Amino acid sequence: MSRLSDISASPVLREFAQGAAQSAIMPVADFLAPTIEVATSVGRYKKYTEKDRFRIPNTLRSIGGRATELRFEVSDETYNCEPHALDYPVDNLEKLESADLENALREGAVAVAEVAALAHEKSVIDAAMTAAGGGTAKVWGSSADPVADIDGAILDVIKAAKYGSLMGVGVLFGASAWCLFKNQEKVRGRFVVGNGPKGKNLAVPTESTAGSLFVGSPDVRTSYMVYDDSAPGVAEDIKFLLDSTVLIFARRPNPTRRDPSFMKTFRLMGKYMVPSSYMRDDGRVEVAKFDWSEDVRVTNSAAVKRLNVSAT
Numbered sequence: 001m002s003r004l005s006d007i008s009a010s011p012v013l014r015e016f017a018q019g020a021a022q023s024a025i026m027p028v029a030d031f032l033a034p035t036i037e038v039a040t041s042v043g044r045y046k047k048y049t050e051k052d053r054f055r056i057p058n059t060l061r062s063i064g065g066r067a068t069e070l071r072f073e074v075s076d077e078t079y080n081c082e083p084h085a086l087d088y089p090v091d092n093l094e095k096l097e098s099a100d101l102e103n104a105l106r107e108g109a110v111a112v113a114e115v116a117a118l119a120h121e122k123s124v125i126d127a128a129m130t131a132a133g134g135g136t137a138k139v140w141g142s143s144a145d146p147v148a149d150i151d152g153a154i155l156d157v158i159k160a161a162k163y164g165s166l167m168g169v170g171v172l173f174g175a176s177a178w179c180l181f182k183n184q185e186k187v188r189g190r191f192v193v194g195n196g197p198k199g200k201n202l203a204v205p206t207e208s209t210a211g212s213l214f215v216g217s218p219d220v221r222t223s224y225m226v227y228d229d230s231a232p233g234v235a236e237d238i239k240f241l242l243d244s245t246v247l248i249f250a251r252r253p254n255p256t257r258r259d260p261s262f263m264k265t266f267r268l269m270g271k272y273m274v275p276s277s278y279m280r281d282d283g284r285v286e287v288a289k290f291d292w293s294e295d296v297r298v299t300n301s302a303a304v305k306r307l308n309v310s311a312t
Contacts, residue, residue, distance in 0.1 A: 017109040029121035033263035045257040047077040048300040079266040081293035086112045088288045131298040135306030153248040153305040160302040161250035169218035170251045174242030178222040250303035268293040
């Protein structure tokens with residue numbers, strides 16, 4: 001067994017790698033598809049559509065009578081936490097002292113965690129956009145009321161989720177949509193600070209305060225995820241992934257397999273970003289490898305609304 005194998009197998013490095021992975025999780029990915037830790041890589045969960053119904057049961061039990069059985073009129077689906085992995089070659093292995101080697105592996109764990117987080121966020125947003133469909137066009141010019149548009153979508157999502165106040169709502173802006181929203185005249189006019197004359201003391205909303213504008217005070221985020229839309233070998237064409245889109249969806253920060261949230265990420269418990277090592281086939285370089293298993297699922301396709309916004 002090599003020194004790299006010894007160090008990569010240590011509980012300290014494993015704990016560090018998993019901590020780095022948790023810290024690197026992109027806020028939008030966890031916002032759209034919160035994590036459920038599961039005991040097995042394959043299991044069952046409840047999947048909802050617009051045809052599914054949830055009725056509040058009668059919990060009163062008569063003396064000697066039977067209790068009402070909790071039933072979910074939805075289908076069972078199977079999640080499958082498929083393997084993911086990234087490798088981090090360690091150069092000049094023979095020249096590194098043990099402490100330096102451990103630091104090199106820590107550096108590798110951080111680098112791998114950041115790249116894995118970006119890949120995860122893109123897969124989550126891609127799945128969300130596909131599930132949301134074409135969406136509804138909204139023109140947020142000076143005469144429009146963006147807050148009313150989002151309020152209407154929030155109420156639709158709450159009714160679609162059929163879970164009442166137990167179900168939270170998320171509002172996710174694309175970068176261009178957020179710029180248009182926060183600078184729109186009727187939005188800025190709702191934020192007043194100080195005691196100056198009316199119309200001269202307006203404040204621009206932030207994401208952390210924008211939720212107070214909407215019915216139910218939902219959580220609000222903005223996605224700044226970018227991608228290169230050009231083919232290999234030609235000049236890059238960097239675009240925002242969501243851009244002029246707003247997604248309004250049902251979410252619980254700590255979901256279960258049964259609740260009707262829009263999306264969830266299933267991850268194998270205690271197996272996130274597990275470090276190990278192997279020797280490359282040429283025998284010259286030893287590679288630190290990091291493995292994990294996850295499955296991103298749309299669990300309630302009815303509980304999302306998509307707005308495609310523009311100024312004109």
